[in-house]
Amino acid sequence: MKICVIGCGNVARVLKEKLEEELVFYDRHPEKCKELCENCFFEDPIEMFESGCDLIVEAASPKAVEELGLEAVKRADLLVLSVGALINEELREKLIKVAEESGHKVYVPSGAIAGIDAIKALREVGIDEVRITVRKNPKSLGVETSEEKVLFEGSAEEAVKKFPFNVNVVATLKLASGAPVKVRVVADPKVDRNIHQIEVISKASNVFIRVENVPSPYNPKTSYLAILSVLRTIKEIAKGGVLRVGT
Ligand SMILES: NC(=O)C1=CN([C@@H]2O[C@H](COP(=O)(O)OP(=O)(O)OC[C@H]3O[C@@H](n4cnc5c(N)ncnc54)[C@H](OP(=O)(O)O)[C@@H]3O)[C@@H](O)[C@H]2O)C=CC1
Ligand SMILES: O=C([O-])CC(=O)C(=O)O
16 A cells, blocks of 8 residues: 655654555655655655555644645545544535545544444434534644643634644534534643543433543654554555445
8 A cells, every 4th residue: 555644744754663564655845755765755745645545544733634635636545634523514514525536434432532432323313513622732732831721611712723733533522423522622731641531421421531642752742542543454455355344
């Protein structure tokens, strides 16, 4: 499999370390790609897409999904990590339409959270409400405070606008549940992990999930679990396989 990666940051670096597949890269900072892989980067994203990708992995930003998502999915299957971009219904529908027309898929991995399997199943009976508290060290949220501080309470849509690099998981919950998602973002100097606490209320089950994630090596905003989730998704795509575990 040839994998084309948008973004030469933290996620890309770990993918390069851990994957045996052929990898090529694009970033708006070519020097970052050069550092990662001297002979396997492109300065132009379209040239990279045209180079024959089996899978395009977006690991850059919600803006990158807006700018490059349609061009990418026209040419290959697309894995989106900056899921916040997909909360915009117009962009999401366009992406799905282009994917359908070109015979490609759009993958959204579970990323930094767990429980997407149960949430998808509960959708069958309708989910009344999803609540999530995102708790991170102030440094990860770009603020300074010596005490625990609630930075935000509101809807998924507002949250992804306000914290584009910290609450992509909120958009994943919204897409998986189809329900309103109530979000709290808390800066907490006492924590050194990225903590996601999720409650799902429905007729069939109430589900309580708490994930305490170690930050990833090159970007503390991004949990290491998010990268492991991408790695596993890529491996399952590459392997095909007949046994599918999980909803
Ligand atoms: N779904 C999930 O659960 C999770 C998703 N994420 C998201 O995954 C993405 C990748 O994370 P990570 O690797 O840690 O991020 P990094 O900031 O380490 O790397 C991203 C790289 O992509 C570049 N980039 C950003 N926007 C564009 C663009 N429009 N065109 C070209 N290059 C661009 C960045 O440049 P510059 O520095 O100039 O912006 C940077 O070099 C982020 O959006 C992050 O928020 C992270 C954790 C969990
Ligand atoms: O990695 C995390 O803990 C969550 C995150 O940054 C995001 O959802 O964007």
